[in-house]
Amino acid sequence: MDKFTKEERSNIMRAIKSKDTTEELMLAKALWHKGLRYRKNNKSVFGRPDITFKRYKIAIFVDGEFFHGYNWEERKFRIKSNQDYWIPKIERNIQRDKEVNEFLIQSGWIVIRFWGNFIKKNLKACVSVIEDEVVKAKIAFLK
Template identity: 55%
Template structure:
């Protein structure tokens, strides 16, 4: 049984955003302070990544643990009402995440996915991972360009 009334549940669900989430803002601000410039929620890129470095073809997703199914079995145990609906919804979100990742990789993108707790508890590790990927892409580009210079 749900502890909230139908109206309270409706308000809670209505307040959930798909972009501009706390974890997205935390990561984006940290990257901006490091001097890294990016685009947010690019609609013309498959999956509409939360943060995009077009120059380096790096797409970053900030995944909430509930909606994207981290520790799926534990999550399912916590859900009290409408279990079948939530199970199907979360499984489809996970499937969509895999499809988007595969599609972006086929198009030559590097895809980085960070869980909510990673961003909140180990922000510096997330930033280091992003910077490492940017450096790798930059090095490859420089190496390719220097090959063809006379």
């Protein structure tokens, strides 16, 4: 049973952003301060990654724990209301993430995915992973 009314829950869910989330902005700002220039939510790249370095074919996704199914096999049983909607929706999101990864990798892209909470707790490590990939891609690009 949901502790919110249907209208309250609807308003809460409507307020959740699909882009420019707190975690995305944290990561983007940190990359910008490191001198790394990128595009956000690039529609020309399959799957519309949150951050792209198109020249080097690097796609970065920031996945929210709820909508992308973090620890899904355990957490799906915690959904108490509207299970008939949420469980198939989140499982389809997980499947779509796999399809996007496969397509981009097949197309020669480097795909990096971070969970939102991981970014909050380990921002420097996330930036370091991306920096390393950009440096490797630059070297390969120049050859």
